[in-house]
Amino acid sequence: MVRVSNPFVAFLNRYTTASPDHEAAFDEYVSNGPEPPAGSLRLTTKIEQFLTNQFRQPQPPSVILTGNAGDGKTYLCRQIVNVLQGKEPERWENLIDQPIEYNTMRFFIVKDLSELSEEKGKEILLRLSQTLQTPDQRDRYLIAANEGRLRALLSTIVGHKELKEAIQTQLDQGPAYHQSLIVLNLNRVATSTFVPAALAWMTDQRNWQACNECPIQLKCPIRFNMTRLTAQPVQQRIKMLYEVLERSNEHVTIRDMLIHLAYTISGGFDCTQAQQQVQERADMSYLAYYENIFGRDDDAGFRRKSHVTRLLHRFNIGSQSIFAIDEFIINGGETIEEQQHHQAIFGETVDLHFKAFHQARRAYTEGIESERGQDVLRWLPHCRRKLFFERNHPDDQQLLPFRYFSIYQRLLDQPQGKHEDIVSQLIGGLNRAFSRLYLTQTGQLRANERLYITTQYVHSVNQPHPIVLLTLPIENIRLIVNTTSDQHLDLPARSLYLHIAPPPTQRHAEPVEWPLNILLFEHLMRIADGGHISILADECELEVRRLKDVLIQQFATVDISANEVAFFVPARHRYELRRLRIDEQGRLAIS
Known part of the structure; x- marks a missing residue:
């Protein structure tokens, strides 16, 4: 078999790789890879536009960005540096003491307050405090900080009441836009709004042209997942899952989302592994996107690593038997239209191991006493999850363990x-x-x-x-x-x-x-x-x-x-x- 490798699959797996560099500096780790054919991921957000507008004013405020690791603090700092000096920062540590001159103002950038020593962190906050006391000063600050680290440093500072009140009030109650200091908590950003844009970039056909020469493209689970995830109904289902998490008071960072969506497509497999599976005629149905999205049982390591997967796995989608759904899966519906719909969903594709599911279903419906006749029970959870994403029917909503989500x-x-x-x-x-x-x-x-x-x-x-x-x-x-x-x-x-x-x-x-x-x-x-x-x-x-x-x-x-x-x-x-x-x-x- 001719070996063909799509570099974009390797790029996606950079998101799902577990390594110290990956965990500590996700934005830098991913951006150091080769640029995909469709270009780098660009999530246009209101918060980025808001920051850009603030710093372009004649008298801009200083800004502190707080949030969890992976909320995009470094990404936003990089975009603002691009706005202020027209290019990527060469050495972040230089911007702490060597400001960028822009519109007669001097901007100091701290991309992570936690990377600094306690003494240096206090120094930065005291310098910021001076700008609040003398508003006509030219110095302004953009500081990215973990909330816990920020509060801890504030507690070590004696005096400087104005700085403490400005930060603590906005951390507790939200930003005040007309002060000389704005504190923005990225935990308040709804990540679900970016799911369609992230999926659109990951499934952009320009990133998958290399697959056209691959001999297994019709049997490849990665290619199959990419194709299915271009469908708007599927994307909306995934977005809905993220909305359920947010309504459960679970915050998902941008990093968590990208790791999770990349794994949903690739399942952590590369092109060589997929080709080997096809050559061995292995059952690859377990690599379907609607299995990856909840974290597969054979990959417990990734489930431990992925915050989103651990949360979604608790929903147990597909494990509950609902008669109307199971009846459709096994019998195919009563009308010709329903049977055609059944064939479209459960056709001979890689996610159903080609003819294996159909043979098990036929053996079961015809009452054949064989091991294959019992295999259909093994397929049911798999098929229920497939229906949840690919069929627009009220019954499928019951697979989600929230009967009252639509009312909510x-x-x-x-x-x-x-x-x-x-x-x-x-x-x-x-x-x-x-x-x-x-x-x-x-x-x-x-x-x-x-x-x-x-x-x-x-x-x-x-x-x-x-x-x-x-x-x-x-x-x-x-x-x-x-x-x-x-x-x-x-x-x-x-x-x-x-x-x-x-x-x-x-x-x-x-x-x-x-x-x-x-x-x-x-x-x-x-x-x-x-x-x-x-x-x-x-x-x-x-x-x-x-x-x-x-x-x-x-x-x-x-x-x-x-x-x-x-x-x-x-x-x-x-x-x-x-x-x-x-x-x-x-x-x-x-x-």
């Missing part, structure tokens, strides 16, 4: 809506979570109209009876959406909160605003609907307990004059709210 997105897109029905369901979920009882809308109990905040249990024989310490009507509870439309964000940051107002007896108490990410929202909605899966319980029960503690601490009071205690008791197939009261004659009465 709708709430964020309609910030002015009242959403009483959703609030009612959330109250029902909270009541069941607080009391550990399956409370329902029966009798005088309004489990979805009033929030019952319970405290310690009273025991009668072996049956626990949670005491109701506080009750809040549904009118005190509403959903609100906080929107942050910062100039440097490509996507407005939106957060969902449950706003809980205090009872009339505590009118001076501050309302409680409880952030609802997709995990908590899904957890409560599933409890309200009658059940939940364990992964959500593990992630969310502690947060629900904290909410209960906050509500008791801020809203609950002991009213001695009430002479009453409320508690839940079992009544056949439901629970009822009972009140134990001491009347004026000192007699006990239960209602």
Whole structure:
């Protein structure tokens, strides 16, 4: 077999390679490779344009960039140096003390404050502080810093109140654009917005022309993945997975995204390995992009290395049996249109090991007692994942372990809506979570109209009876959406909160605003609907307990004059709210 190697495959694998240089200086490591035929990756972002506009002003501010390793701090510093001096920096360390002259201003660039000694880092911050005290100074700074390192250095500086307040306030509350110092936290950037652009560059046909001479191009899993990932529906599915992570309060850096998407295409294989697999007639279905994207079981090393893969692997997409989906995979649908659609998705391609899946499916449907007839069960998870990305059907959404993700997105897109029905369901979920009882809308109990905040249990024989310490009507509870439309964000940051107002007896108490990410929202909605899966319980029960503690601490009071205690008791197939009261004659009465 004639050996053909595509240099771009090797370039992609530079992203997925594990080495000290790769981890410590990702931007430099990747940029030192040969430029691909389609050119270097260029992600145009609002934050880059914002910085460029700021530094081109006659009186620009100084800027501090914070964020995780891999958020693009070095990349942004490189782009700004290009703007200021028209070329790449030759030696970054020179820019710390030797400024770039631009528009009568002197710009000092620190691409990583963590690389400097504590003494030098303090010196840089003190020099920055002087520019705040004398705004007519010509010196300006662009500093990239890990937030922890930045806060640690600030704590060692005595005095310089203006510098400390300017940095700490913006770290906690967001940037203030009209000060002489702007602090931008790259953790607030939604990486999902860049997924389509990154995939468009990785699948650009100019980068894959070398494959045209390859004898295995029709059987190559890398080439197959590249072709599939050019499809817009597939790209949108991948983007949606990133959005789910962001709604779960999981920040994905640009570096994490590029590592993950590169591995999704190549699976860590190079051209030589792929050609050898074809020559050996090996089953390469496990290298399909929808297997790589969740981290393959045979490559546990990469799963440990890849933050995104570890997060997505928890979703277990494809492991759950859903009758409508499995029926389509095995039987191909009832109508001619469905059967044609089935053939288009499950044709004889490398991701289904050519005829192997079809032979197993035929043996199973025809009732042939053989090992091949049982192989179709092995194919089902694989085929479910394929459907998730390549078929636009409502059933496929069920493969994602978030039944209520579309509702959650709708709430964020309609910030002015009242959403009483959703609030009612959330109250029902909270009541069941607080009391550990399956409370329902029966009798005088309004489990979805009033929030019952319970405290310690009273025991009668072996049956626990949670005491109701506080009750809040549904009118005190509403959903609100906080929107942050910062100039440097490509996507407005939106957060969902449950706003809980205090009872009339505590009118001076501050309302409680409880952030609802997709995990908590899904957890409560599933409890309200009658059940939940364990992964959500593990992630969310502690947060629900904290909410209960906050509500008791801020809203609950002991009213001695009430002479009453409320508690839940079992009544056949439901629970009822009972009140134990001491009347004026000192007699006990239960209602």
